[in-house]
Amino acid sequence: MREVAIIGVGMNKWGELWNKSLRDVFTEAALLAIDDAGVDHIDSMYVGCMSSGLFVGQEHLSSLLADYLGTNPIPAARIESACASGGLALRLGFIEVASGTSDIVLAGGVEKMTDVAVDGATFALSTAADQEYEVYHGITFPGLYAMMARAHMHKYGTTREQLAQVAVKNHHNGSMNPLAQFPQKVTVENVMKSVMIADPLRILDCSPITDGAAAAILCPMDLAKKITKKPLVKIIGSGNATDTIALHSRDDITEIGSTKVAGEKAFKMAGKKPENIDLAEVHDCFTIAEICVIEALGLVDKGKGGKATEDGLTALDGKIPINTSGGLKSKGHPVGATGVAQVCEVVKQLRGEAGDRQIKGAKVGLTQNMGGSGGSSVVHIMEVV
DSSP states (O other): OOOEEEEEEEEOOOBOOTTOOHHHHHHHHHHHHHHHHTOSOOSEEEEEOSOHHHHHSOOOHHHHHHHHHTOTTSOEEEEOBTBTHHHHHHHHHHHHHHHTSOSSEEEEEEEEOTTSOHHHHHHHHHTTSOTTTTGGGTOOHHHHHHHHHHHHHHHHOOOHHHHHHHHHHHHHHHTTOTTOSOOOOOOHHHHHHSOEEETTEEGGGBOOOOEEEEEEEEEEHHHHHHHOOSOOEEEEEEEEEEOOSSGGGSSOTTSOHHHHHHHHHHHHHHTOOGGGOSEEEOOOSBHHHHHHHHHHTTSSOTTOHHHHHHTTTTSTTSSSOBOTTOHHHHHOOOTTTHHHHHHHHHHHHHHTOOGGGOOTTOOEEEEEEEETTTTEEEEEEEEEO
């Protein structure tokens, strides 16, 4: 298996992009990544996208986006794993390069979510839950994560204030990210007094509906050394796992099993342990999600995610900085693009290009991207060499 490097990343400004189509949004990010990599062609392409059919009425993205990018007749595929679609697209691109099937692969993600009304977006997102046993009975993702939050609070003593502190931290980080959808800072009081969505989660505990795209260019390490003079970021670990799609089928809804297993696989491949990670971008679709994820990955002890946030361990100047980009909470969450955008942030951090939010001396970074309430998870570990 060949060693694989990420030689280019690209992401556009996220938000409500009314004047751009899905193809425009994707192509912008893809061209930024191609330019960053300094390549004049790509051999293959994977595009993470959860539900372009429901959001904009467009399927067959493999043909559409290869055509609009001007890369026909390359092989291309649209990848779907709910909100983990982008992370899975990157994993498949990694496997293709590592196997020797292709040399230069674009792994991207895109979602255009604001072209439908809020109820339409809610319906589209709900397709990532169990339709017969969850959605039919009226549950939404805020409701599912609210149950996870209540269970975590009951079992481990996690407080409402600790949930709010996740949002405060991530908005602080996002305030230094010029591409973030909501870069304004918030306070614990702001979060605690915001509109209730599903008790105990309020609107400022929830990631937004977003338009946006991100892309990365992958190639074998020996070729990367010839192509770019930028610091080389190598993918040293990749893990993918699934869990039951419905919460009621799980033994413990405070634990995200798919993330735990995917993380273990990635750590084993990388030859690293949680204490070797300098920073991580994780899937904070809701504030409780970040707490559960950092526990599942072993970055903090089980049941201590809330306390770790309260004590500043996950802040920019903490022991293990989490979501330096602002995370889904501040940066935005165009569901198919999120997993690739996480990689863009880690690559920039490892290159020393993250500006005011730069983690000094960062050498090893991790990304964790998951679908639904944790029915699927993808973890990548990267190292600058």
